[in-house]
Structures are given as structure tokens and as C-alpha cells.
Amino acid sequence: MPYLLNLPSWIFLMVFFVIPLASVLALSVATGNPEIGYQYTGHVHEFVTAISTYQTQLIRSFWYGIASTVITLAISYPVAYWIAFYGGRNKSTYLFLMLLPFFVSFIIRTLAWEFILADQGLVLGHLKAWGMLPQSFHILSTSWAVIWGLTYNSLPYYVLPLYVAIERIDRRVVRAANDLYADTRHTFLRVILPLSAPGIFAGFLLVFVTNVGDYVNQQVLGGTGTYMIGSVIQDSFFTNQDYPMASALSSVLMLLLLVAIYLYARTFGTDTIQEYSA
Numbered sequence: 001m002p003y004l005l006n007l008p009s010w011i012f013l014m015v016f017f018v019i020p021l022a023s024v025l026a027l028s029v030a031t032g033n034p035e036i037g038y039q040y041t042g043h044v045h046e047f048v049t050a051i052s053t054y055q056t057q058l059i060r061s062f063w064y065g066i067a068s069t070v071i072t073l074a075i076s077y078p079v080a081y082w083i084a085f086y087g088g089r090n091k092s093t094y095l096f097l098m099l100l101p102f103f104v105s106f107i108i109r110t111l112a113w114e115f116i117l118a119d120q121g122l123v124l125g126h127l128k129a130w131g132m133l134p135q136s137f138h139i140l141s142t143s144w145a146v147i148w149g150l151t152y153n154s155l156p157y158y159v160l161p162l163y164v165a166i167e168r169i170d171r172r173v174v175r176a177a178n179d180l181y182a183d184t185r186h187t188f189l190r191v192i193l194p195l196s197a198p199g200i201f202a203g204f205l206l207v208f209v210t211n212v213g214d215y216v217n218q219q220v221l222g223g224t225g226t227y228m229i230g231s232v233i234q235d236s237f238f239t240n241q242d243y244p245m246a247s248a249l250s251s252v253l254m255l256l257l258l259v260a261i262y263l264y265a266r267t268f269g270t271d272t273i274q275e276y277s278a
Helices: 002-028 047-053 055-086 088-103 105-115 124-129 143-167 171-179 183-195 197-213 216-221 229-239 242-266 272-276
Strands: 031-033 038-039
Touching: 002 242, 031 216, 031 272, 047 055, 047 242, 055 088, 055 143, 055 197, 055 229, 105 143, 105 216, 143 183, 143 197, 143 216, 171 183, 183 197, 197 242, 216 229, 229 242
Parallel strands: none
Antiparallel strands: 031 038
8 A cells, every 4th residue: 555655656756757867868878960860879978078078167067056055054044043043923924025035037036136236236336336346346247146146046945944954953952051051152063053954954955956057047147257067058958959968968967966965965964963963
């Protein structure tokens, strides 16, 4: 009976995950083009070409992903901590207000940032008019514009897991630490932070993985010097119609993400933090 109950979920994963993933992997070792068709020759030269040709975009994507994830964590943790400990009966209201802007389309929110960060936009235009910034100063088409766009769009994906993890902390444990003469800093580092580690790890998975493969923020807020691997994959699929290269890049990106997640889990995973706190 348990296997029968799980059968629909297994069918769903098979149809919408395993089969498409196998198709992408198979296409990455194929040769040909859309006109004459493809032959699955098993050659791996596309992987070598993909890494050697687009290694700069790969490194840049991971750099943007790491930077935006760290900044998102630095912003999200105080927000989630305050809502969980001091939100009172208005916790649901605060979470709703934080999520309200994200009911708007992802593209529209990113375009709004383009308007805000424009050279003569709402922020820079007034600062330049007041003489606080030089007229040549600009943010758009730079790496930081892309990173801040990634940070803004991924904010709820880190706040919500952190809030759930912090909300589940037994307040009696915190009071026990205070009764044992632990100050605020040690209570946070030795009690609250280790117990909220599952939220930190879950938020990392949601934010880092999506930000590394993102291409919308780069295309709207970035320039030619901020090209990310997601943009390369999109152009390979839809513009150049080089499906083997696009599939090889997607496979390489997925493999690198799995390695990065594994290293993160071994280095900063929940077990390590909890062992440190003990």
C-alpha cells in the first residue's frame, strides 16, 4: 500500500524530471543540427569545448551566486529573527507585507530596479542633483547591479526558511541559556544560530542554485561585461539553436552546483554547526 500511494509522485518525477534530464544528457553527447537531425555518437568533446569556451561566464555566475547569497543571508536573518521573536500576534501580517511585492511579475520587478538604478533615476538622479555623487557615476551595466537584483528577487526564499527554523526554536532553551548567565551574544552564537542552521542551509539551496543559473537580472540590469552562464545557455538554445552545446553547458552547470552544494554541506552544514555549539 505505501508503494501504491507513492506511485503518482514517482510517475510525476519520472515524466517531468528523469526523462527531460536524460534527454538533456543524451543531447549533450550528440552531433548534428536542427536541419539534418542529431546522432547520439557519445562524443564528449562538447563538454570540453563548453568548459574551455565559457569558463569565464561559469566563474562569474558562481561569483554572483555566492555574493548575492551572502548578502541575502545578511539581510534576511535579522528580518526573520525579529519577526519570529518580536512579531507577536502580527507575525503573519509582517510576512504578508514582506511577500506582497513578490506577487508582481518577476520581470516587472526587475524592470523596476532598472528604473530605480538608472543614471537619472529616483535614487542616483536626486543624489547627483544634490551634489552627493559625480555625474559620471552609474550602477547599471555593472556587476553590483546584477548582484543587487539577484539579492532583491531572492529575498523571500531566504526569509521564509529562516523564519520557520527560528520560530521552531524552543524558547525554554533560550531562557535556560540566560539563566546560566549567557549574555546576548553567546546565547545567539551557541543556541539560536545552531538551532536555526536548517533554515540557513535550506535558504542557501533555494537562493544559490537559482541565482547561479539566473539570466533575467543580467539581461535587464547588466551589460556585456556581466554575461552569465544562464544567458549563454538561453542564447545557445533559442538564438543559435546549438542544442548539444546548450545541453552540455546545462549538464556542466548542474554538476558544478551539486559539487558546490556537497562542499557547502560538508563544511557549513547543520551537523558541523551543531557539533561546534556542543
